[in-house]
Amino acid sequence: MDLTSFADRHSFTVQCCRWGVQVILTDTTQVWLDLRKELQGMHALWLVTCVCSLSPEDYNKETEFGRLFLFLSPVYYSPLQMGIGILQKRFLERIAGPFEKVSMDQATAIVPTPPNVVPPPPALTATAA
Amino acid sequence: MKPHNDPERLFALLHQIISAQEDWQTTLAPRIILGLWHPRFILAAAKITPYLRRSHIGASISVARDYFWDSCQAFSMKFAALATAEGARFRWVAARGSNPGLVSYTPDRKDAQAAGKDILVWTVNKPEQMIEVWI
Numbered sequence: 001m002d003l004t005s006f007a008d009r010h011s012f013t014v015q016c017c018r019w020g021v022q023v024i025l026t027d028t029t030q031v032w033l034d035l036r037k038e039l040q041g042m043h044a045l046w047l048v049t050c051v052c053s054l055s056p057e058d059y060n061k062e063t064e065f066g067r068l069f070l071f072l073s074p075v076y077y078s079p080l081q082m083g084i085g086i087l088q089k090r091f092l093e094r095i096a097g098p099f100e101k102v103s104m105d106q107a108t109a110i111v112p113t114p115p116n117v118v119p120p121p122p123a124l125t126a127t128a129a
Numbered sequence: 130m131k132p133h134n135d136p137e138r139l140f141a142l143l144h145q146i147i148s149a150q151e152d153w154q155t156t157l158a159p160r161i162i163l164g165l166w167h168p169r170f171i172l173a174a175a176k177i178t179p180y181l182r183r184s185h186i187g188a189s190i191s192v193a194r195d196y197f198w199d200s201c202q203a204f205s206m207k208f209a210a211l212a213t214a215e216g217a218r219f220r221w222v223a224a225r226g227s228n229p230g231l232v233s234y235t236p237d238r239k240d241a242q243a244a245g246k247d248i249l250v251w252t253v254n255k256p257e258q259m260i261e262v263w264i
Contacts, residue, residue, distance in 0.1 A: 019211065019262045020224040022203075025251035026259070035259050069257050070212055078213045085189025085210070096132035096167045099196050 132166050136173035144178050154180065164205055168196040175200065184249065190215045203247035208258055211250055223248055 026032045070076045093099060130139060150157050163174055164186040174183055185197035188207035197204070204223065210216050223246040253259055 019220050019248070019250065021211075021220070021248040021250045021262060023205075023247070023249035024253050024259070024262055025205070025249060026253045028254050031256065032253070032259055035256055036263065039260070039263055066257070067261060070261070075209050076212045078215055081188075081210050081213050081215075082191070085187075085192060088188050089192055092132050092167050096169050099168050099192070101196055102168055102171045102200055 130163060130165055130167075130170050130174075132169075136170045137177070140170075140173050140177035147178070147181075162203060165197070165201065171197070171200045184247075190219045194219065198246075201246075203249060205249040205251060208250050208253055208262075211248070212261070220248060 024032065074080050089099060130136070147153050147157055147161070158180045162182045162184050163170075163178070164184050165171060165174065166186050171183065174181065182203060183201045184203035184205050185193050185201045186205040187193055187197075188210050190206070190210055190213070193204050193206065204219075206216070206219075211220060250262060253262060
């Protein structure tokens with residue numbers, strides 16, 4: 001193993017993603033934190049393995065949770081996701097009007113203006129009959 | 130930002146609340162990211178709260194690419210959408226390339242400027258999904 005691949009793999013680990021994402025949103029935070037801890041240990045073990053030519057028995061998390069699920073469910077195939085995307089767009093358009101493209105020039109050309117806060121409706125007060 | 134809201138009024142109120150805090154430019158504003166579902170909110174966000182980062186929230190790669198790419202710094206996308214072939218290209222270009230609709234997707238492309246777009250992925254609840262994102 002050369003130093004380049006070592007460095008690449010290491011930065012990959014620090015960057016923490018095959019996907020290159022910056023944030024993972026989950027409802028099961030503790031599951032994720034525990035798993036991440038395990039994975040960090042795995043990567044450390046992987047690096048040690050590369051340097052020392054060991055083959056640890058517990059370096060198996062990746063195979064325990066393989067990538068097969070991506071191919072076994074229609075959810076992860078483009079046609080279905082495109083359909084979901086179209087439905088989502090229609091749903092949003094029904095609420096807030098048609099989607100229109102906004103160019104970056106249009107967005108950056110805007111001079112920020114002090115907001116004109118619309119006053120809230122006056123509080124209801126009891127009136128004498 | 131729920132699409133039911135009036136963007137001008139919503140961002141004006143948001144600005145009012147944020148700017149009322151002490152040292153809001155340095156301590157609060159950099160920690161806030163707007164999540165936009167509908168492109169109608171982009172210009173109002175840029176006009177009234179230009180100091181806040183903008184993110185598109187959605188489940189469609191094509192919508193993210195066609196309507197939000199230029200005006201948002203981050204994309205909060207559904208896991209399943211990012212897991213498709215289009216999602217993989219989107220992730221690659223978001224991290225390294227320019228507009229995914231305009232470039233070829235050759236991974237060894239050397240001249241691509243880093244797009245510098247951040248990606249958030251939701252909702253990753255299953256261990257196999259977590260591993261997929263992480264490894």
